[in-house]
Amino acid sequence: MRLLNSGWFEVALSVLLATLAVILDLSSGHTATATLDVTACVVAASTARWPRAGAATLGAVLAAYLLVPREWVTIGEYAALIPILSTGMRDATRLRALISVAYLIILTLIQHHDYPERGALFLLAGLAWAVLIAVCWILGTMFSTLTRTQAAAQREALTRQRLTVARDLHDTVARTLTHLSLTAKTARETGDPADLEAVIDGVHHVANELRWVMSVLSDPSQPSTATGPATAQLQATVDALQTTLTKHGFPTTVTLEGNGLDNIPQPIQQALNSVLAEAAANIERHATRHRPCAILGVIDPAEVQFLVINERDPSQTTAGTRMGLAGMREILAPHSGKIETRQEDTRWTLHVIVPLIRERPGSSSSTTTYTSEPA
Template sequence: MRRTLLGRSVTVARLSRSAARWWAWLGRHPDVTDTVLALFLLALAVPRLGFIGVGARWPPDTVAVLLVVAGTAPLALRRRRPATVLAVVSLVTVLHRPLTGTAVPDFLAVLIAVWTVGALCPPAVARTANGVALVVVPTALLPGLDVAHPEEVLRNYVLFAIVWALGNQHRRGAEARVAAVREREARLNQQRESLVREAAAAERLRLARDLHDVVAHHVTLMVVQADTTRRGEASTLSPRTARTLESVCATGRQAMTEMRRLLAVIDVTPTPQPVLDVDLAGLLDRTRAAGLSVDLRTRGVPVPLPPTVAAPAYRVVQEALTNALRHAGPQARVGLTLAYDPGRLTIRVVDEPAVPGPRPADPGVGRGLAGMRDRVTQLGGTVRTGPTPPGGFEVVAHLPLPATPDGDAGHG
């Protein structure tokens, strides 16, 4: 019994998968779908002409056969020329009784054409085409109806109006879905650009501060030492040495002036640096809004971070998320783990692209990750980066935490 049920369930699952594959294939080939639809309607209409089956008449009415073919075959082009197809099948339906003297076998092809016009044509075209069809076609069918029963007369008009309304509703729904997708794409692009600009601005700020704090500091020391030597030992220096020291001082001061001009061009605004403790939530919100699915996990007991660690830690997370957004795509999944261990903070960021496969370029050679390594190395930490299967990327940074007087890392 169990084997029978299991075998049936497997068969049903296989049939479902086969049907799903065929349905998807037909969705990718609308012309084939429409051709099959036209042939199906033709197969339904031909037997009603009376030359097949019991009481068949032979030879068949050639005009009737041609009209049936002309009233169904155009449906193969209904998505390419919806208004034209509606005009052809409507005309064939109107001419059927005058040319053959018999009632129209059915007008299902006209209803399908009406729905297609309402669903695919612009509103103005749909109103014109379907309005004409709504008036002309049901009116042409009146001689075949029993006018003594008004419901039969109104039935066709109501049916045409309902099909038109359904097609129009389908068009509105499709337009709304397209607009929603475009709006979401625009929002994601804006969020990605914002993250990229933020990362670029942060890197530019770091470079400018390095120029100001490191280079300017050493140049200033050089100028001060040279000037002190020139003035303090003027009596013992040879004229050539004194001129050399004076030239060193002038060159150093000129270098400082040029550096100030360069920093002014960079236009660095002395804004507070974002830190991991306070600004991580906002960074994750912006990243998730850009399309990444970020899962934050914390191990250990979080402790307040000193500014010397909190700011670089934030930049590590920011650069890793930006790298994932660039290379893994907006639909990727990202795991962010913050591990608070005694004397060390470990940041691990692993992305899983939505479409597994090799990356278009090795993200490890970018300036962002190089800048990340520089920040962490200056603190005495380490950074490890590399690919993960299938097609993901991992960033692991270990940042040392200073010990407090009671022996714990961080400070309160």
């Protein structure tokens, strides 16, 4: 691709053809045809820089072959295939179609000029040229299609990377700044020096997260996911979220029913850590302070469910991107989990469902059962 963009592709093919033409022409003793063949190759090479002008000039050079005595052997006519191939590779379809028709007519007339005694058989030679041109069309189209596919894949990869960075910023810096803002409000209300120390620690934490983001952007080999609550035990995460929410003015009640959080497999616990942390961050951003919130969990052998309930603060309504909800769904997708949301007046409910027994891929009856690791 770099060779094509630099224009050296046409030059390389033209040099090869010109070298072969000079060897054949000089071996047959026809210096004039060597000059004409080299001229055709030079003009064909110029189509890389001046596609239209070079193609038109090459057509005139090809027409000059009609003036060459028919007993002279020339191969410069093959230079016509170079711009046909290169325009196809560059996806210049209109120019390729135009010069293909023009060159085919000229090349067919050259065959009639060289073999007039064969009558209409020169059309068969023209058909042979048409086959060569068609081959160049196929090769050029295949190359341009591959190039477009690669470019689309690169754009998609870049989009995914930007989305990953945006979600990491959302889950790290934005979330920490929300905590920091609420901690600062609490410090202003209470005047407690411990809260001021928490604000200072939060500022340092944000600085570290920003440095992490900069390292990811500058070095793609760095891990693209920040470490956080996903690596902790789910029970510890729930307890920490309850303490933090209550401290920030969102009195939170936690109720768990069933087999207990420790019986949930570790991969699902890690996913739920991230989901519940994002749910708590949404409470801090959008819920009404000093109004009760609830985290309700039900764990049974078949599935685990969580309900996160809070009252939305109308004054905190924003035109958000819903990136948090999209991120939750993406985290739970490998575990066949799903998220449902509901709003009734000011009450907001987030419903998280993750199955612990899943059907195996490709089977309608067999199932896969998660088993927890021994403590």
